[in-house]
Amino acid sequence: MIRVFNTLGRRKEVFTPHRPPLVGMYVCGPTVYDYTHIGHARTFTVFDAVKRYLRLRGFDVFHVQNITDIDDKIINRAREEGRDWRDVVEEYSRDYFEGLRSLGIQIDHHPRVTDHIPDIIRFVHGLIEKGYAYVAESGSVYFEVDKYPGYGMLSGSLSKEAWRQEEDVMHEKKSPYDFALWKAAKPGEPSWESPWGRGRPGWHIECSVMSSRYLGSRIDIHGGGVDLVFPHHENERAQSESYFGHRWVKYWLHASYLTIKGEKMSKSLGNIIPLREALREWGPGPLRLWLLSSHYRSNLDYSEEALGQYRRLYERLRQAADSIGRRLERAEPSGRLGDNELETLAKLKRVISGWHEAMSDDFNMGKAMSSLWEFTTTYFREVEQTESYTLLWLSWRILTAFNSVYAFSPDIMESRRPEKTLEDSLVQALVDVRSELRKRRMYDLADDIRNRLAELGFILHDMGEKTEWRRK
Ligand SMILES: Nc1ncnc2c1ncn2[C@@H]1O[C@H](COP(=O)(O)OP(=O)(O)OP(=O)(O)O)[C@@H](O)[C@H]1O
Numbered sequence: 510m511i512r513v514f515n516t517l518g519r520r521k522e523v524f525t526p527h528r529p530p531l532v533g534m535y536v537c538g539p540t541v542y543d544y545t546h547i548g549h550a551r552t553f554t555v556f557d558a559v560k561r562y563l564r565l566r567g568f569d570v571f572h573v574q575n576i577t578d579i580d581d582k583i584i585n586r587a588r589e590e591g592r593d594w595r596d597v598v599e600e601y602s603r604d605y606f607e608g609l610r611s612l613g614i615q616i617d618h619h620p621r622v623t624d625h626i627p628d629i630i631r632f633v634h635g636l637i638e639k640g641y642a643y644v645a646e647s648g649s650v651y652f653e654v655d656k657y658p659g660y661g662m663l664s665g666s667l668s669k670e671a672w673r674q675e676e677d678v679m680h681e682k683k684s685p686y687d688f689a690l691w692k693a694a695k696p697g698e699p700s701w702e703s704p705w706g707r708g709r710p711g712w713h714i715e716c717s718v719m720s721s722r723y724l725g726s727r728i729d730i731h732g733g734g735v736d737l738v739f740p741h742h743e744n745e746r747a748q749s750e751s752y753f754g755h756r757w758v759k760y761w762l763h764a765s766y767l768t769i770k771g772e773k774m775s776k777s778l779g780n781i782i783p784l785r786e787a788l789r790e791w792g793p794g795p796l797r798l799w800l801l802s803s804h805y806r807s808n809l810d811y812s813e814e815a816l817g818q819y820r821r822l823y824e825r826l827r828q829a830a831d832s833i834g835r836r837l838e839r840a841e842p843s844g845r846l847g848d849n850e851l852e853t854l855a856k857l858k859r860v861i862s863g864w865h866e867a868m869s870d871d872f873n874m875g876k877a878m879s880s881l882w883e884f885t886t887t888y889f890r891e892v893e894q895t896e897s898y899t900l901l902w903l904s905w906r907i908l909t910a911f912n913s914v915y916a917f918s919p920d921i922m923e924s925r926r927p928e929k930t931l932e933d934s935l936v937q938a939l940v941d942v943r944s945e946l947r948k949r950r951m952y953d954l955a956d957d958i959r960n961r962l963a964e965l966g967f968i969l970h971d972m973g974e975k976t977e978w979r980r981k
């Protein structure tokens with residue numbers, strides 16, 4: 510049983526997706542107007558780990574993470590630098606994808622706002638028809654917050670005064686807390702045709718539209734950083750539930766901040782460490798372990814000392830993998846274990862069950878991390894000396910379980926695979942055909958291949974345009 514802390518209601522709940530074992534997870538991705546920093550990386554790595562753990566427990570998670578490729582911040586950056594806004598988007602999305610790839614973050618689909626303008630217009634139109642939105646004189650469309658009774662429940666801020674937003678357009682809104690679904694074009698800004706004149710989407714509508722396009726109108730997990738609870742997620746929730754007429758997201762999960770000297774790492778505070786610099790300095794393995802070293806709902810403060818410790822842990826895990834691999838090759842399976850070995854066996858079992866216990870309790874990553882330390886200690890102090898096949902084999906299984914979440918070593922899973930067989934080649938051929946279908950946006954057929962392969966025991970992981978596969 511897995512329990513998760515739901516921001517909506519602020520309590521832990523048993524995790525039961527709408528259609529087990531399928532899990533639809535939507536995470537708010539970046540606005541691509543600057544380099545990805547390690548604060549963003551923390552949130553993205555946390556949700557990657559959540560997904561990987563759910564997969565380890567047998568759920569088939571489909572992870573959608575959007576790219577906001579049109580927004581005031583992008584337009585301003587392009588203006589400041591005298592560039593086309595599309596160049597800005599191109600440069601920083603490349604940096605984002607590069608970061609994801611290095612950190613082993615696998616996302617199944619990365620929808621972009623500008624590819625979904627007709628869907629967005631349809632959604633906004635639907636909200637107007639249902640009486641939840643109105644068109645202002647300028648041609649902007651606003652959501653009428655007073656029409657949605659559940660407003661404020663997610664963020665828990667009760668005072669209506671605290672809901673004020675989008676102050677610059679106060680004059681044309683019915684109330685100070687209404688927010689834009691569609692923004693009328695200003696001269697020189699990118700814009701699209703719509704029934705209300707040229708304009709562009711507001712920020713919040715994109716996530717309601719793209720999440721339902723790929724995951725349906727009932728989503729199991731919606732994630733993002735805690736800074737998104739208000740107003741972004743509150744607004745997403747208001748417009749989606751008004752549109753669909755039913756509960757939209759089952760579990761709202763929010764990751765806390767990566768801080769530096771106690772302050773949120775943020776471009777506006779000028780205290781960021783770009784992800785690519787941190788990757789150069791520490792390498793993806795240690796960085797990823799460190800990013801997952803404290804509870805996702807607690808802040809993680811930047812510390813070179815801590816990163817140094819995780820570099821050591823990373824080395825220890827790699828050495829353990831190496832050592833187990835070599836020893837397993839020469840160890841002979843034998844039935845009997847001596848008393849010391851039985852004790853070590855019990856210890857290893859406690860390590861893995863402690864880890865599962867922590868991860869099942871709202872992905873308590875801080876506590877779970879202690880199991881990795883315990884494992885390396887037990888392995889080097891006890892297992893390595895015994896050369897016992899049973900202990901080595903169990904150690905291997907524990908390490909691969911850890912690796913499937915922390916991804917400290919992509920080659921661990923691969924190294925014990927037998928020689929390539931005809932079966933491997935056939936699966937690879939299907940995976941290649943599916944990649945081509947995805948490129949052509951024929952997602953139905955692509956999903957069909959994925960599901961059929963899953964039934965046969967092959968799990969596919971999409972990493973941008975590349976797809977990797979493994980046996981269940
Ligand atoms: N310091 C941080 N720690 C953890 N998550 C963060 C941090 N900063 C941003 N995020 C998360 O990263 C994701 C992408 O954020 P977005 O592109 O909107 O960042 P941003 O607000 O432009 O960044 P910044 O705060 O640096 O200006 C969001 O889910 C956001 O909550």
Ligand SMILES: [Zn+2]
Binds near residue numbers: 536537716
């Ligand atoms: Zn969003």
